[in-house]
Amino acid sequence: MNVEQFVRPDIAALEPYTPIQPLDVLSENLGIPIADLIKLDANENPFGPAPGVLKALASEPHYAIYPDPDQLRLRRAISAWIGHPIERIICGNGSDELIDLLMRVLVQPGTSVIACPPTFGMYSFNTGVVGGEFVAVPRLADYSIDVAGIAAAVERTSARMVFLPSPNNPTGNSVSRASVEQLLALPTVLVLDEAYAEFSGTSVADMVGHYPNLVVLRTFSKWAGLAGLRIGYGLLPEWLIQHVWKIKPPYNINVAAEAAALRSLAEADILQERVAQICAERERLYAALVELPGLQPFPSQANFILCQVTAGDAATLKHKLMQQGILVRYYRNAELRNCIRISVGMPEQHERLLSALSALLPTL
Ligand SMILES: Cc1ncc(COP(=O)(O)O)c(C=O)c1O
Known part of the structure; x- marks a missing residue:
């Protein structure tokens, strides 16, 4: 009996998503203590959680009880924070899970999803998981989206969804808001993935509810x-959110995550001050990277900076940085033209990064 043949052929053929390795694994592989690693590869927050989060986690009394499947307390807090009724919030x-759930509701074999590479890899990955057709509408040379190209692709493929991270x-x-408005006129569901919106200060969250086909x-x-x-959370129109509720795993938000998110919202002022510091540090890092011969950074509105390596091979640079315990993200694909992505960290981490780059770039 060959039970392996039961695997769906499309899943058998699916390329796995390449996630980031955790700190302890990296530390073991590199033989460098965790404390000496400079992790600038996954756009994480160098400050860590808000000051009261650890205390909130330690004093949470209900870890033995299943979490609230309706997420009521948290949705109420998010509602007050973002200014949308809880009926629109899930x-x-x-947000990875919401990308997956939205696709499960809207996409099936024979239907398409559009995204604009270079972009976040989960859109094409999740399209594959649900057996849909992934349609790439590449970005223009300056990495802005090709609005006319997206419109043509929606018309050609009748795509059910278009995924656009903003910032990308x-x-x-x-x-731009004007591009979002143009795209909302198309017969498709437009998902604005605002994972980094707090760093850009721009958002179209206020437009949700005014258009039947906008999700944030x-x-x-x-x-x-x-x-x-x-x-993560989503702002969805009513006709769509009811179906996402039906298929959501009932206890998807665990008690610890809920407690931490509630505390974070209570300490949002402190978190926003840190966001401002990260943005200021991003500008300082950008200014220093521009000065390095052999590296061309792109301006960023998020908490990371994409850099084209003009001195030589980006993979070699990533590897050499890694040997020194400095972790950045490297992309192999053609659209990214030999780039690395550096997450914004702390000033002292940037000092080590910049001196390593100054030494390594001439050797590539
Ligand atoms: C554009 C974008 N969307 C979504 C996510 C996933 O975020 P989460 O940690 O909420 O799943 C990321 C994470 O890197 C991202 O870059």
Whole structure:
């Protein structure tokens, strides 16, 4: 009996997503203590969670009880924070889970999803998981989106969804409000993934509810430093959110994540001050990177900077940095033209990064 043949052929053929390795694994592989690693590869928040989060986690009394499947307390707090009624809000195990759930509701074999590479890899990955057709509408030379190209692709493929991060990962640029308005006229669901919106200060969250086909996704992973607790949320129109509720795993937000997110919202002022510091540090890092011969950074509105390596091979540079315990993200694909992506960290981490880059770039 060959039970392996039961695997769906499309899943058998699916390329796995390449995630980031955790600190302890990296430390073991590199033989460098965790404390000496400079982790600038996953756009995490260098400050960590808000000051009161650890205390909130320690004093949470109900870890033996299943969490609230309706996420009521958290949705109420998010509602007060973002200014939308709770009926429009649903939380996910990271915004990753919401991307997956939205696709499960809207996409099936024979239907298409559009995204604009270079962009976040989960859109094409999740399209594959649900058996849909992924349609790439490449960005223009300056990494802005090709609005006319998207419109033509929607017409050609009748795509059910278009995914646009704003700011985009990994290029760091945002989608203009005017482009969003143009795209909302198309017969498709437009998902604005605002994972990094707190760093850009721009958002189209206020437009949700005014258009039947606009979804906005947000996360606590970046601005609130809770990537390890997995918590994101979406603002969805009513006709769509009811179906996402039906298929959502009932206990997708665990008790710890809920407690941490509630505390983060209570300490939002402190978190926003840190966001401002990260943005100021991003500008300082950008100014220093521009000065390095052999590296061409792109301006960013997020908490990372994409850099084209003009001195030589970007993969070699990533590897050499890694041997020194400095972790950055490298992209192999053609659209990214030999780039690395550097997450914004602390000033002392940047000092080590910059001196390593100055030494390594001439050797490539
Ligand atoms: C554009 C974009 N969307 C979503 C996510 C996932 O965020 P979360 O941690 O909430 O799943 C990321 C994470 O890097 C991202 O870059």
